[in-house]
Amino acid sequence: MNRYRAASNVKPVWVLAATCLISARAACGSPLLDPQAFLEKYGYLHDDHLIHNAVEMQSAIQKFQRLSRLPMTGELDSATLRQMAEPRCGVSDKGSQQVWAQRVNIIFTARSSAGGPSWRRRKRSAIKADKWYKSHLAYQIVNWPSHLSLGSVRLAVSAAFQVWSNVSGLAFQEAPQGPADIRLAFYEGDHNDGAGNAFDGPGGTLAHAFLPRRGEAHFDKAERWTLNGHKGHNLFMVMAHEIGHTLGLEHSPVRHALMSPYYRKLGRSLVMSWDDILAVQQLYGKPPGDRLVRLPGEVLHAALQEWEFMDVHMSDKSSGLPLYCHSGVFDAITADPNGTVLVFRGSVYWSVSPEGRVSGASPLRQHWADLPLAIEAAAFSPLDAKWYFFKGKHIWRYTGQVLDAGFPRQSTDIGLPRHPDCAFFYAPLGHMVLLKGSRYFVFNLQTFRREPYYPRKLKDWTGVPQGTNGALSRPDGRLYLFRQRHFWRFDPVKVRVTRVGQWVKELNWTGCGVAPQGNDIL
Template identity: 30%
Template sequence: MFITRLRPSLTSKQIDNDNRILIKVFTLIVLCITFSQCLPITSRRTRNVQSDVGAMLYLQKFGYMNESAAANLVSEQTYSDAVIEFQRFAGLNQTGILNDETIVMMNSPRCGNKDKVGHSEDAKRRKRYALQGSKWRRTDLTYRISQYPTKFQNKKAEIDKEIAKAFKHWSEVTPLSFEAKKEGRVHIDIRFVSAEHGDGDPFDGPGNTLAHAYFPQYGGDAHFDNEEYWTISSYAGTNVFQVAAHELGHSLGLGHSSVRDSLMAPFYQKYKPKFKLHQDDILAIQALYGVRHTASDPADKPEKPKPLDPDPSADGPDLCQDSSIDAVTRISDGTTFVFKGNHYWKVETNGLADGYPRKISSDWDGLPGNLDAVLTWADGKTFFFKGDKYWRFKNMRMDKGYPKPISTGFAGIPDKIDAAFVWSGNGKSYFFKGNEYWRFDSKNDPPVSKQYPKPIKNWNGLPNNIDGAFKWENGMSYFFKGSQYFRFNDVDFEVDTKAKPPFPRQTAQWWFDCQAASRKHKRKDLRTRSGSLVKDDSHSVFVGNGDSNDMDYMADSQRPTTAAPMDAHILRVDKDDKEWRMHGRPDRDEAAAFESGTTSLSSFSCKTNPILMLSFLLISIFKHVFYGSASGDRL
């Protein structure tokens, strides 16, 4: 149209050719501008949010919108929904409009970790805390402050004291203990650094992002922006202790909380002289590690299961041939058991434990076989259900006076249930039967509301007639039916169908470590950042292709190693520590984490780059105006 006005004597074909040339020239110019913005970064500053474009970049960065869609046009509804979700999470009035109070909150100092919120209708409820999905497998952890803030180079002891105090707040409510080490390997490395500091997530200078930390499965390290005005016991500046306590929550496995006054809320809270953990924070960390027991409450300590003698007569069914189960639970000492017929198995992180199956009658005195469901409460009590009766155990010892009728101990719950478990989303017990479920809360009278039963379809993606359900050590909910299992996303409130591979998955391969006849592996050469490895700059790393449990990372073809992805392109490997070996468990989508693992690890980064977004947008508009309209007339 524009060309036609300038040169009306040209033919349609000539106009077409001229337009094509202009498109190529314009595209070349835009790409030059774009890639000039993608040169190795030495320092990146986050601009304050002032417009919808800035808000969209903010929402992408912190998990409210899909970053992979940065170069595409985003619908107004998608953007509005993301704004609403941010406003909900921040405790603001949910308008879906970028108003002044929303802009102020987006420009507030905060943690650099994503908020990891969901976008479904059910996710809009006020959720208490978020469990990231990984935890440390040990309770005695070590740490070191390898780089101190510039301001405190001559006062390192003061920083040591503040960091130790931050750790203490978490150890006071859990069985965890923390030891500072000056040399040698540690579990959590703490550094005060500036701008680009080697992990692909540069700091932005004073204000905005204060710090970020990695979850246990990614190494647990915590980084603080050295350019912040760090202070101790002062209302001025940014308080070292409070930010450290928050970041160490991430290092232990906690995500951000939507409870505004909790420590794990993403936004920085002013200095509090009499700081205490919020109940929301305590519930969250105890959901991962349990409560701290002292000498004054020995009765509450988890009892050790009695030693098991060999059971040569326990030839039971082969779970690799038929992986369906009757029930599953994780008892108070952290052991996971599955039950089927008259036998049971112990499940470990790398499959079924040696010495199993065993007869239920041999070890669980008084407990029958062919169970309907098993449920373990936070107090360590485990309930077994069959028909119209239930049995109560503490670990593997039955309490006196059992069995009892379900109608007396669990009023409102039907007989012959299919499954039962405690959901981490609210700490309530849920019972399933057929296509319905019931919620049980012993603190209420009656314990089952008149609103129940409700249809199982409310649990988006779950089938009817499930066989078992439980919360595993990562805090996630798992449901079993037939030969398959489902991982339930407690934030999005739906089955994780977007995982790679998607759910449901095969129980035999992923939980029982059964060897698939057609097992194949694919090799990826993942380049690692210099200095991350014990030796050399890079190693070939073998990653399973998602159809088996054999997804341990190898620094060579001979022995397992620590392999913790710091992001999609970085791999930290420790060849000497077998305990930190990562397994292809259901909670770890290793293949997905490394799907772009061959990408170079330099600071060449364009994601969420506003120039890049604008470039693609201009190219799209240019094509539409100068070429697309004429083409559209012909189609």
Template identity: 30%
Template structure:
């Protein structure tokens, strides 16, 4: 009963319209405008959000992006606007709500470091509202709006491998941290470069050239703007404005949209005359944008580390750069990001990294280690390995990983490995790596615990898949890192038939039962050694018990 009483008292004190829902407004401002909802008690009435500078500031920001009078008051018009359908991306960061430069209202977030981008529309049936051909035509037209006014070009692909922008329709929770909310409300959302994926809420009724439903062309054009690096515009008529006001027969990019995209990629490519001695004609050639010098993942001869982060993405580090992959092992972009940009405070040339059970990520280099959470380095770091933490772990590591068979942390250095439990290296360690971990080379460069319950080990330009059920490397390994993780092929036909991940599977590659070696739990190893290590998975241990029990029964029957 505290909330209604509080609302009644606030209404009485401030003479506000009690039909306005402050709780709804708070949640809206928290989601889109960066407002933090305060925790209140009945004795903190004077701290009600409607009376707080932070609430007023967020409300003014919302009013600016909605193109309505910037009053800082939660009036009927503001409340009504909050309930309009809109894009699910938060609004921009410009806080000067009353003195904005009227000539520039667009905002930019990030950009692609290339001008030719590829896209893929995922699914055999995109949405039941429109047939596939109409969806494809609408999406192609949406991309064309942007290429017509900038140096960008776009190419549709028919497979998701090595694609810059993946688009699909989904309902409610759909694999990211931003679930849809059913009909109305959020219509779609998109990610900035160099992810760029676009998700449409399939609970909406998508239409084309109709005042009924939600116009797919307009929504797609807006979301692609985000994929290219544009944030929301505070000009109400701009395509990049956050709210959807219905079908527009004369839909087109506005000057603010054009200025924004050109600020990132320039205008249409200029041409310069080129003269030849064999003809008197002037031949025009396109002036190409210089290509930035970045390492090509398809040419890497080794990697530094490979790890999962709390956000569900996987990161490959090499030197001063990193690449990001999603849980389906789809490389988000072949253009890398500098470690200093994505992980501020972290040095280059990292030795090893892994994600702790607390969802913190630990990085190791030389005699120091760092702890990151949600992409932010925690205070008090770096610290000294073995002295301030990770007792017994050596300096200058090769790899660190959580083993899928027993959920224990292991470190490797050369041909030695260390088992880390209860905040220290276990007694009787280190041990010889190649004595227990059958089929793996000494001195691995990196190790990874992946979502499909396998561990992966990387050495040079190759990798090994280690099976906890058999406690050995699977048949057919090692394989090429470039081909299987970075999708380095000249064409789809050149790719192995099982290179893509099944959409309903967590595995990195498809395989048949014939691709696996027969299970041999004790091949070239002492069973007591393996049990002592605790390295076999529970399933494998159960199989051993069954085999031993069956053997004992057979022995008694025969003798």
């Protein structure tokens, strides 16, 4: 949030549907959006009283549409509501369009750039610009997210600071203890920044930060943070964005800017846009020797991937248990025709024999050479004895280790969703099933098309939660679905979930090696 805005918004930002049965988060996935609360929180509507007239609402929606590059209808159409539901930074967009216009204006009027430019002295601002008056800054990681190793978080944080020092006159150094200029911390829910700035669980607001010189960035601890191809949100990208705020940058309306308020994946393109560079240089000048270094996302991606691979081996070796048993997180799970369970995470996978013996991590692409760096869903189909892998908008089909001709194919061409949560072969239907959010899709492997009359609501699978990261059928015909540390066992005869538990402790066939315990909810 911006430090000039009083945290007076005491209304909860998200309104949960009243129909959630098991628990709010488990049953409903993402919470429903309250557009008015959204527009207040992000600075499009004033928040000093709770009633806004139609004209105010329309103009606020138009401002939001302009910054989000949507058609300016002034109405809460479906594209606008979809954009509001996108994961984003919790800092207000108030005034950012104006700051951006002034920034671009400076190029054309050729006024002096670095060193506290006068255009930043807006009415709501103090006389001095919101910047640091020194070029060497110390940062501290106050606490750590779950699911990621300390080493990889430290690497991601230092890389995130480096993208800024590479293009500006700033230099950063970690101060593990003692005083630091910029402090990075992970918090859950309300953390004393005012009720309007409480974190909202997975999705929605991912993080927020303060303009100088408070020097703080906060990250929602409930997010699934990742550093490479995993499902979840890339900590490096969000970290680099929030660091931008701690240096004095506001949101950018430029589509591929790091300072765009919406979450951006770490892709192949450059991490920094021209607008980010312009903004930081107008505050702190150019790097010494005027040497700009702009790393493509691809390079960072490969470095993080490599790091994780080392991490996986070190973790497996030191504890004797695979990494996914400690963190409780994997990307996909399936079983081969011999009953060997395969667990996928990032660029590696593990095999668990029917007796529960687990192999060391193997590189994914050593076995399936044409797959991407990581996958989102995997399923072996006993019907055609083939392997199916899903990532983004693509499907790969393998016979053993050989990619079938014509693959990868586009999921949308055959009526399947992009980025499925999980995929599994379901014998009672004789087809493959893909879950995605609140819906499921039935995929006919013989016609290679989605079955007609689908997708349908996930509610058909009584008790199955949204957002599962993997699922597979066991030899007894029961289906097991996984989300983080929990599993749901679905009985195809009773057509409902009959057991919920913690898979690391209770399912020894996952390779985490502890005797099973009963927890039946029948």
